[in-house]
Amino acid sequence: MALTLIFIIFTIFLSPTKAENIKLFREYIGAEFTNVKFSDLPIxxxxxxxxxxxxxxxxxxxxSSPTPTNGKFNVFWDTINLSPTQVSSIKNKHPNVRVGLSLGGDSVSNNPAYFQPKSINSWVSNAVSSLTHIIEHFKLDGIxxxxxxxxxxxxxxAECIGQLISILKRKGLVKYASIAPFDDQDVQIHYQTLWKKYGHVIDYVNFQFYAYDNSTTIPQFIDYFEQQRKNYKGGKILTSFISDGSKGLAPGKGFFSACEMLKKRQQLFGIFxxxxxxxxxxxxxxxxxxxNLLASL
Structure with a gap:
């Protein structure tokens, strides 16, 4: 009996965690001011x-000339079409909808948007304060x-972002957090350092697979996916595409076939x-x- 119990415990702890597909769809919105509304999208x-x-x-x-503020965040999305009222409206109409906000992005007024803290403590303090106001004003769910x-x-x-996410979650201001790295050496070392220290507070990895070359094949895409599973071990790595299909594995050139392959492996953790x-x-x-693909899981 004792040996049987030991074997069961040994098996539980050494068996690999079963992978599981997730019915999660995510979409970035508001950066390009094309008057798109939440209600325009099929849900x-x-x-x-x-x-x-x-x-x-x-x-x-x-x-004219935006300058860094050491963690004091301002809104740069289309607040006319994506206002607090419209956030509440889409969430009331669709109980399965959450609305979050993304920090940073590639550029501000056509110049690179740098992460540029003066110190960890001052940046975190300013970020928590300014983002609390934005999150409460727009009634947001995640970051x-x-x-x-x-x-x-x-x-x-790693410390600035990890502490920020931890505090926002502890205060109940956000329910989930994600990161959006891509395959660039400087980008990867920053995000992998964050992951190693604070991966336990990060729910999803919105990996920008569309940052790869537009000659990407289905086998290459699968290899890229496996590499990121190693880089962000234990993370829910979402697949992704860019709307115009200009980069990465385009939706009209095999993206969905690659997702079907991951689906069969129980590794389709969502699409953004x-x-x-x-x-x-x-x-x-x-x-x-x-x-439709995710709903069929």
């Missing part, structure tokens, strides 16, 4: 659907980290899209296809 009621407002940036919101340029070392980035602003002119046809 499958059988999925978890996340809108990600893009972006909140710790720069002054001067249109995404999409810094792509850095004037701070990886350890400082950059971005609704661009998909509007395409009638959101790939969003519909993505959601």
């Amino acid at each position: 499958n009621p059988n999925l978890q659907f996340d809108f990600i407002l893009s972006f909140a940036i710790d720069y002054t919101n001067s249109t 995404d980290i999409d810094y792509e340029h850095f004037k701070g070392d990886p350890d400082t980035f 899209v950059w971005c609704a602003d661009e998909s509007k002119n395409l009638g959101f046809r790939y969003e519909k296809q993505s959601q």
Whole structure:
């Protein structure tokens, strides 16, 4: 009896955790000011659907020469079409919808948006204060980290972002957090350092697979996915595409076939899209296809 019990315990602890597909669809929205609205998008009621407002940036919101503010975030998305009232409306109409915000992004007024803290403590304090106001004003549910340029070392980035997410979660201001790295050496070292220290407070990895070359094949895409599973061990790595299909494995050139392969492996942790602003002119046809695939899990 004792030997049987020991064997069972041994098996439980040494057996690999079973992978599991997730019915999660996410879409960035608001960065390109194309007058896109939440209500424009098709929303499958059988999925978890996340809108990600893009972006909140710790720069002054001067249109002429924005400058870094050491963690004091301002809103840079289309607040006319994506207002607090519209956030509440889409969430009331669709109980499966969550709305979050993304930090950083690639640029501000056509210049790189740098992560540029003066110190860990001052940046975290300013970020918690300013983001609390934005999150409460817009009644948001989560946070995404999409810094792509850095004037701070990886350890400082890890502590600033890790502490920020931890505090926002502890205060009950956000329910989930994600990161959005891509395959660039400087970007990866910053995000992997963050993951090693604070991966336990990060729920999803919105890996930008569309940052790869547009000659990407299905086998290459699968290899890229496996590599990121190693880089962010234990994380829910979401697949992704860019609306116009200009980079990465395009939705019209094999993306969904690759997702079907991951689905069979029980590794399709969700799909996200950059971005609704661009998909509007395409009638959101790939969003519909993505959601149909996820709903079939």
